[in-house]
Amino acid sequence: MANDLTMLKQELSSAVSAANDIGALDEVRVNALGKKGRITELMKMLGSLTPEARKERGAALNVLKDEIMAQIDAKQEQLSVAGLQARLAQEQIDITLSSRPMPEGRVHPISQTIDEIVTLFASMGFTVAKGPDIESDWNNFTALNFPKDHPARDMQATFFLPQTGEHPTVLRTHTSPVQIRTMMQQKPPIRVIIPGRTYRCDHDMTHTPMFHQVEGLVIDEATHMGHLKGCLLDFLRAFFGIPDLPLRFRPSYFPFTEPSAEIDIGCSRKDGELKLGNYGDWLEWGGCGMVHPNVLKNCGLDPERYQGFAFGCGIDRLAMLKYGIPDLRTFFETDLRWLKHYGFMPLDIPNPALRG
Secondary structure, three states, rough: OOOHHHHHHHHHHHHHHHHHOOHHHHHHHHHHHHOOHHHHHHHHHHOOOOOOHHHHOOOOOHHHHHHHHHHHHHHHHHHHHHHHHHHHHHOOOOOOOOOOOOOOOOOOOHHHHHHHHHHHHEEEEEEEOOOOOEEEEHHHHHHOOOOOOOOHOOOOOOOEEEOOOOOEEEEOOOHHHHHHHHHHOOOEEEEEEEEEEEOOOEEEEOEEEEEEEEEEEEOOOOOOOHHHHHHHHHHHHHHHHOOOOEEEEEEEEEOOOEEEEEEEEEOOOOOHOEOOOOOOOEEEEEEEEOHHHHHHHOOOOOOOOEEEEEEEEEEEHHHHHHOOOOOOOHHHHHHHHHHHHHEOOOOOOOOOHHHH
């Protein structure tokens, strides 16, 4: 019986050696070790032998099985290496070819506008201040001298959230709460610029439920209305690139400033086309004024010692005016065609700080 195993071993070893690809080697594996393989069939016949013969025969079959499996594994490794070497000899990569072009991203007009605003005010000594989008009613209204019956508190203008603390909670309707936080956390002198998202219940060509505002705040012992006018005049002329851009300050009312003013910039509406410049017509741009004494008191500052000014406008509106974007809603529609048209290349941004 030992002779038949010796002959089987020689036959299977020859088959393994003769296999010239993985497919042929798999056939040898199945023929030898599969459910109906030759070694497997011999294993099934062990039950008919005497205990002593079964023990001897079984040990010999296990040795044969292990040897054939080792030969098959070694042959498979040999074929795999040979196949890899054959592919490497045939396949070539031309490393001198250019890489495949990657899609180019664009800087969103809002991001670009914020960058320009911050850059210009930084040159005037302003630093950036930030705050949370979810605010308390105190920071958003009360501390800013809004009376309890002010229309801005109405549900038609403000997103109110469930109250979780001492004060009702809202999605901030302006970035002015950051002014309150800054004055309560920082001693004068204060000079900050505050860009960020704000939220109101509006939606049309010129309003969206979420939009962007920027506000400025200066608090010290000597600032007056003339500083406010000069600051905004320098900023707007630099931002729009119009050296003689005129500004007009119209008396107005805001709860948090006194005196208060609306800011108009010069423009022309000839033939239905809006053009900024010294052309005799006016376009409303934003609001400003001297910080109200009640606001200073609410923030723990002495209005007999400190005074300052604040101003604010819509960042989205600035981008629309400067870059000729007609509909505010398109800023938030995630249309890649629109972004490709109005967006800016990351390494080619017309930043005012980089102009010669």
